Every structure is written in structure tokens, then in C-alpha cells.
């Protein structure tokens with residue numbers, strides 16, 4: 001019996017893989033571009049399968065050959081690349097997900113966890129978003145994530161798949177590969193920790209609800225292991241720093257730890273326009289249902305805590321994050 005993580009050597013997947021191995025699980029990582037150096041320390045505990053979500057037999061083989069009983073489906077194109085190439089994102093995020101869901105049905109996989117996104121909200125949300133807020137995404141990425149939320153609910157009702165889903169805000173952490181403007185929080189801390197200047201292409205008063213990567217990993221893990229009877233809402237917001245403060249508040253937290261950090265702002269009109277489309281003033285990402293139903297509790301709840309751990313990770317394990 002094994003647990004499969006698609007996108008298993010990505011930003012969130014690789015941390016999750018380490019946690020599952022520590023729990024004694026047999027873990028299979030499925031990824032189109034596996035980063036083997038990130039699993040060097042757990043090589044005996046994981047099997048790595050190079051494969052493409054868009055090729056259905058490759059997905060089927062990974063599940064059939066490894067007696068998979070649970071899936072974390074993290075493999076995806078993220079928001080920026082999906083906006084730039086919606087055609088490829090359709091194949092990866094929608095067709096690819098359908099392949100994983102169908103393989104899960106055919107091979108009777110029990111549990112299926114999927115990370116959706118704050119990007120599934122959109123038009124007319126107001127400052128606070130709850131699990132009851134109407135989801136009307138305006139990005140290709142957000143529309144795809146919402147479709148999978150609904151598809152998962154269908155598989156749950158029709159075929160009894162134990163589908164569970166959480167919605168992340170922007171996840172902050174070292175070593176992100178998609179260097180996109182919405183990820184300014186990660187880049188601001190990372191550059192400061194590496195002694196490099198950072199010029200933000202968004203304004204200093206922008207606000208993005210966020211979650212530290214260690215909390216993001218713990219959230220998806222906790223949701224997976226929650227007893228079945230606890231899961232009522234099925235798709236849950238999860239939040240870390242909430243209400244989120246503006247970029248300049250993060251800058252102040254970084255400068256408390258690294259006073260010589262060089263951070264500046266030169267708002268780019270295209271980046272600002274995408275930001276406005278994506279967030280529309282959301283400040284509070286209400287995760288009450290996750291807290292009530294399966295005991296979700298973030299550890300990193302303010303920028304000082306996030307920045308302190310982040311900087312320590314960059315300084316002590318730069319090679320793990322590919323930052324040397």
C-alpha cells in the first residue's frame with residue numbers, strides 16, 4: 001500500500017513527502033521533472049516516477065503498479081504560467097486531473113486530497129472570504145481549480161471517492177520556482193536572506209492573504225488523516241497570516257531581522273492589473289470551517305514568525321532550496 005503525490009518534488013510536494021516518510025508511509029512521487037536532489041535524504045523511503053499528468057496511461061501505471069490507496073494531487077501549472085499559456089494549463093490542470101480522478105476510481109483508491117486556491121474567488125468578494133462566499137473566478141487558473149472542486153464533489157457523491165480539498169492563499173516559502181509578481185512576499189524575504197536587493201513590481205500597500213509553506217504542508221497532511229466523519233464541508237479555506245498586512249508591513253518584519261535589507265517598489269502596470277483582478281481587496285481568508293471540522297490551526301500567524309523561520313531555512317539549508 002502506498003500514497004501517491006503528484007507534483008511530488010515541487011515546492012509543497014517535497015515537504016509533504018518528507019513528512020509522510022517520517023510517518024512510515026510508502027510514498028510514490030509522480031512528477032514530469034523530478035528534482036532528485038530534493039529527496040536525496042529520503043531516497044530509501046520514496047519511489048520516484050517520472051511521468052506526465054496529461055498522458056493517461058502514465059498516470060494509470062503509476063497507480064496500478066504501486067498499489068496506491070491514497071493520493072495527494074498536487075501536480076499543476078500555477079497561476080502565472082496558466083495565465084500565459086491557458087492551453088497548456090487546460091491539459092495539465094483539467095485533463096490531467098481527470099486522468100488522476102479516473103485512475104483513482106478504476107483502481108479503487110480510497111482517499112484523494114486536492115489543493116485548490118484563493119483564486120477560485122473573484123468578482124465581488126469584499127474584504128472577507130468565507131467557505132460560503134460565492135466563487136466567481138476571473139483567471140484561467142481559478143476557473144480550473146473551481147471546476148476540480150466541483151468535479152471532486154461529483155466523484156465523492158457518485159463513486160464514493162473520499163475526495164477532500166483545501167484552498168490555499170498565496171503560499172510563502174524559500175526556493176519557489178514560479179518567480180511571479182504575486183509571489184513577492186517569498187522573493188522579498190529570500191532576497192534579503194541572500195543579501196540581494198529586491199525590487200517589488202507591486203505597490204507597497206498591496207495585500208495578499210498568505211500561508212507559510214510549513215503550515216501549508218501541515219494543512220494538507222492534517223486534512224488527509226482527519227477521520228472521515230469529520231469531513232462535512234469537503235472544500236475548506238486555510239489561512240496563516242490573516243488578516244494580512246500590506247507589503248510594507250512584511251518589509252518591516254524582514255528589516256527587524258536584517259536591517260541592511262535593500263527593498264524597493266516599482267509598480268508595473270501589468271502586474272498591478274493582474275493583482276487587482278486576482279485579489280480584489282481580499283484581506284481576510286476565513287478558515288473557520290477547517291478549524292471547527294478537523295482542527296486546523298496555523299503555527300505561523302504573523303510576518304515576524306514567517307520571516308524568522310524562512311530566513312533561518314535559507315541560511316541553514318540553501319542547497320535544499322536550490323539557492324546556492
Ligand SMILES: NC(=O)c1ccc[n+]([C@@H]2O[C@H](COP(=O)([O-])OP(=O)(O)OC[C@H]3O[C@@H](n4cnc5c(N)ncnc54)[C@H](O)[C@@H]3O)[C@@H](O)[C@H]2O)c1
Nearest residue numbers: 007010011012031032052053074075076115117168170171
Ligand atoms: N504555491 C502556492 O502559492 C499555491 C497556492 C494555491 C494552490 N497551490 C496548489 O498547490 C499545488 C502544489 O503547488 P506548488 O506550489 O508545490 O507548485 P510547484 O510548481 O512547486 O509544484 C508543482 C509540481 O507539479 C509538477 N508538474 C507540472 N506539470 C506536470 C505534469 N504535466 N505532469 C506531472 N507533474 C507536473 C511540476 O514539475 C512541479 O514539481 C498545486 O496544485 C498548486 O496549484 C499552490
